[in-house]
Amino acid sequence: MKKYKVHIGMGLALIGVGALAFLQPYIDPYYLQVALYLGINLILALGLHFLCGYTGQFSLGHAGFMSIGAYSAAFLSLHFFCAWPDPIRFMLSLLFSGFVSGCFGWLLGLPSLRLKGDYLAVTTLGFGEIIRVVIQNLDVLGGARGLGSIPKWTGIFPVFGLLILGIGLLHFLISSTYGKGFLAVRDDEVAAQAIGIHVTRYKVVAFVISAVFAGIGGALYAHLVTYITPSQFGFMKSIELAAMVILGGTGNAVGVMISVTVLTVLPELLRGFAQYRMVVYALSLVVVMIFRPKMRFWERKKSLC
């Protein structure tokens, strides 16, 4: 029984989310929106955290993957399979977005074979910017004007259902024999190589998995806001994601979830003081970083981040 604890937990959580989905029409639209943002941010942050906390790589370009996912899903939803029922179209869009951004993750993963630390960070940053500028110049995708009237399909069930699936997937991956390889690559590349772990392949796979999460997060986001422009996925978005992951403590999924919740809800709470909002956000980022507890809980494992 103990062996299946996680399976049962996941099943129960899924049932809970399904039940909650029936209540969706009765939830205040504003709270619903914030909750959905939170779920999407959690998916994005967990993907980045897999790359950063478990594999020891780093990315400042995740908004790029997010925009690839958002645009590919929106494109599919707007132009293809129009006669099919909506839930199936949504599923196809999500799958497609994951596939496309996974391909791009593979592409970006290749240079990561040679780069480390800050060089890798700035390369991924550059990748995000390049994607943004390219989309801005693609008329098929609306250019700088963006893509509008995307069907609003994102709800509680898709977001939190995928979140639970994602958490479960990462959990099983990390606890599998294959998954231990990621941790080995993070802890000591040379030693990992010495015991026969294909370091390069692990790094690329980590990039792909992380990109798929970001892409699906982006697709959910696109079908939530129904209107996307390239500037929504700028450098700031990548930074925000990285801040969430690092603040939470890398190698520590629970910490990341807490920090995502705080960093998503905090700006909403500050909405009343619109003009001070970003200043308070920035200040709290600095203060929390400096005074963040030095408990082992936060930096439990040695990692690049």
Added chain:
Amino acid sequence: MLQQLINGLSLGSIYALIALGYGLVYGVLRFINFSHGDVFMVGAFVAFFSAPLATRFLGSGWLTFAAVLFISILFCAALGAVIERVAYRPLRNRPKLTMLITSIGVSLLLEYGGQLWLGPDPRAFPTLIPNRLILNTPTLVLGQVPVIVMGFSILLMGLMYLVVQRSRLGIALRAVSQNQAAASLMGVSINRMVMQTFAIGAGLAGAGGVFYALLYPSINPLMGIFPGLKAFVAVVFGGIGSIPGALIGGMVIGILETFVTAYLSPTYRDAIAFVILIAVLLFRPAGLFGQSDREKV
């Protein structure tokens, strides 16, 4: 063509100036200091506010320009030292990415603090030096401002090169960036060196801000984001820790950007720096002039 080359060189010399400060700071602390670009913005604004004052006492002319530049550099140097002391020193021994995020926080604080205080609208930077035409031929129109900007930037960089290579300060600085523990054993005060490096880097960024505002006389609190990023690209491109590398990296990016804007499309401007960066890093992971350190087991 020549026209664009000169525009590119003057823009590139500013990138190089910021890149130099970036590189120095990176050398001693090994982290990407995102707030560098915002110190650059502060430099432009200090000049904006001190210009009327200086004009009142010194009239308009070279003396005013020199005074404004000096005030900006001093102010930014002080700001850099304060940022280092308050935000980065407590994190010195933490993982580098913690510092990275803190620097992003500082950067956002400067940007949005500036926006709150000064308003988000762009302001017209006063003409400190009139853009008198030096050359006016059908193919080439050359004002004096780009030439002055380029000249001063290269002068400052040459000065920095001498400081870093020849002075006691420079020797200590290089020692700290090579090996902190060993430098500390040799009697170099790490804290003081790091603070001074920050002050120097921030001062250079402040000067860069003034020059940038002279070239593009519209300033706003968010103006520092992209020059800051591109300066970092220039550092990586040239190879971290190399002053000639920063110079050449900055110039190459400035020229390419101007060419792309002129001949291809202005919308691709912000991407070109990163395209070259990735291309260079694919073939030379340590940048053009950088030395890759071999990993010891």
